[in-house]
Amino acid sequence: MKKYSNTNENNLQSERLKFSFFPGCSLKASGHENTMSLLKFCDSVNIEVKELEDWNCCGSSSAHSIDFDVAEKLPMRNISLAPKGIPLLIACPSCLIRIKSMYLKIKEDKALKQEYENLWGKPFDEDLEIIHFFEIFNRIRLEDYIDHPREKLKKIKVAVYYGCMLSMPPALRFENDYSGIMEKTLGKLGAEIIYYGYENRCCGTYLSVAKPQLAQKVVTQIVSKAMEAGAECLVTACSMCHLNLEIRCGLKDPIPVLHFSELLSMALGAKDQKKWFPRHIVDPVPLLKKRGLLTS
Amino acid sequence: MITLGNDQDEFADEIKATSGINFSACLHCQSCTNGCPFIEGMDYAPNAVLRLVQLGLEETALKCSTIWICVGCNTCSSYCPMAIDIPAVMDGLRHKAIEKGVKIAEPDVLSFHNEVLNTVKKYGRTHKLEIMMRYKLKKMDLFSDMGVGLRMLKKRKLDLTPSKIQDKKAIEKIFKHK
Numbered sequence: 388m389k390k391y392s393n394t395n396e397n398n399l400q401s402e403r404l405k406f407s408f409f410p411g412c413s414l415k416a417s418g419h420e421n422t423m424s425l426l427k428f429c430d431s432v433n434i435e436v437k438e439l440e441d442w443n444c445c446g447s448s449s450a451h452s453i454d455f456d457v458a459e460k461l462p463m464r465n466i467s468l469a470p471k472g473i474p475l476l477i478a479c480p481s482c483l484i485r486i487k488s489m490y491l492k493i494k495e496d497k498a499l500k501q502e503y504e505n506l507w508g509k510p511f512d513e514d515l516e517i518i519h520f521f522e523i524f525n526r527i528r529l530e531d532y533i534d535h536p537r538e539k540l541k542k543i544k545v546a547v548y549y550g551c552m553l554s555m556p557p558a559l560r561f562e563n564d565y566s567g568i569m570e571k572t573l574g575k576l577g578a579e580i581i582y583y584g585y586e587n588r589c590c591g592t593y594l595s596v597a598k599p600q601l602a603q604k605v606v607t608q609i610v611s612k613a614m615e616a617g618a619e620c621l622v623t624a625c626s627m628c629h630l631n632l633e634i635r636c637g638l639k640d641p642i643p644v645l646h647f648s649e650l651l652s653m654a655l656g657a658k659d660q661k662k663w664f665p666r667h668i669v670d671p672v673p674l675l676k677k678r679g680l681l682t683s
Numbered sequence: 684m685i686t687l688g689n690d691q692d693e694f695a696d697e698i699k700a701t702s703g704i705n706f707s708a709c710l711h712c713q714s715c716t717n718g719c720p721f722i723e724g725m726d727y728a729p730n731a732v733l734r735l736v737q738l739g740l741e742e743t744a745l746k747c748s749t750i751w752i753c754v755g756c757n758t759c760s761s762y763c764p765m766a767i768d769i770p771a772v773m774d775g776l777r778h779k780a781i782e783k784g785v786k787i788a789e790p791d792v793l794s795f796h797n798e799v800l801n802t803v804k805k806y807g808r809t810h811k812l813e814i815m816m817r818y819k820l821k822k823m824d825l826f827s828d829m830g831v832g833l834r835m836l837k838k839r840k841l842d843l844t845p846s847k848i849q850d851k852k853a854i855e856k857i858f859k860h861k
Contacts, residue, residue, distance in 0.1 A: 417811055443807040443857075444807065447809060449803075452755075554757035555761060558768065588720055589720045589756035589758060594754055597791045605720050605721070666839055668840070
């Protein structure tokens with residue numbers, strides 16, 4: 388396959404991917420460093436990302452828990468805002484499940500489709516693609532954008548953490564399965580993958596607020612199992628998991644938790660880490676310096 | 684001895700209708716229960732809740748803590764050999780518990796959900812700081828967990844002002860019946 392580098396001249400040869408982007412409340416309001424590094428990454432692999440205009444909360448865990456009607460309408464409106472012909476990119480696992488399962492439900496239900504059209508005054512887009520950030524790796528080849536990829540992450544020992552990302556509800560069980568995608572991608576970029584058996588243990592989501600002791604027990608178990616297995620850091624693709632792993636870990640000296648997008652961007656040569664890392668509760672800078680991934 | 688409810692089928696049918704899930708297929712293999720990360724906080728195991736509903740034990744099912752502790756992480760449903768959407772059944776039971784006005788086993792969880800939806804109704808998006816403050820005020824417990832809150836503020840994990848949507852009418856439409 389022809390190798391493309393990220394120069395203007397060669398960009399003309401590879402088709403620029405275009406996505407509309409649904410950040411969701413977690414990325415927008417508490418995981419700024421996740422959003423910044425994610426957008427940076429997209430830019431460095433020649434992907435154009437445009438935030439979905441005036442998007443609203445997907446309903447999160449709360450709407451479907453106590454108000455079915457609102458739980459249907461919140462994702463419905465987001466679907467109605469998505470521009471035609473451009474895949475809708477979602478980075479939060481929970482938002483993805485809410486929006487995608489609602490989309491599939493409308494697709495199969497005539498009455499619901501009618502309700503959708505009455506509510507939002509436009510036809511339902513039967514061909515809208517709703518994809519998770521992971522799906523990008525099925526559409527681009529990282530090698531096309533990096534020389535010597537295996538040297539980039541300098542054998543940093545990472546334990547990947549998916550949380551509930553891999554546990555799809557039955558309605559989505561025939562959709563793409565993302566098992567192994569972080570291991571494969573980070574491994575390809577020169578990280579050493581540490582397996583610890585808790586990759587898809589739920590982080591507790593809102594129990595972190597309503598039942599902190601329960602969340603703390605699970606989070607501490609996840610982090611300590613990763614540490615026992617020899618990991619130097621955890622890497623997660625969910626902004627909310629990231630927060631829970633940081634604030635609910637009961638260990639005295641836990642390993643840092645990085646966003647998947649941060650490591651990706653760094654491997655692709657991003658230089659704006661100074662905006663991301665001060666937002667981490669467990670400072671990853673000493674580790675990254677030790678590994679030679681950060682210089683100053 | 685288990686005393687069956689009088690209208691056992693009726694209750695099961697109601698929950699099937701509310702949740703849209705047919706849980707009669709449950710084999711009680713307990714895969715869900717074995718996989719559940721939060722089983723410790725529950726009074727009934729997930730499959731036991733399905734059994735309560737099958738047996739028509741309405742009051743026990745609606746008053747149990749399990750339906751509130753379940754966060755819907757889908758670990759159970761992805762393990763389930765019969766592909767039963769167990770978290771969706773829990774959703775149905777929560778709705779029924781609110782509708783029937785039974786005593787809620789985990790009022791803190793319900794209060795949290797209410798605060799989340801309050802901010803979504805106001806701004807179209809969640810506002811974490813306001814959710815936390817109101818939740819804590821309601822609980823009359825401002826000081827536990829203060830350290831975590833302060834660390835989050837210091838690291839700018841909690842935006843002070845909410846992120847709002849422009850189209851307020853759309854949000855009114857969504858929350859119309861409320």
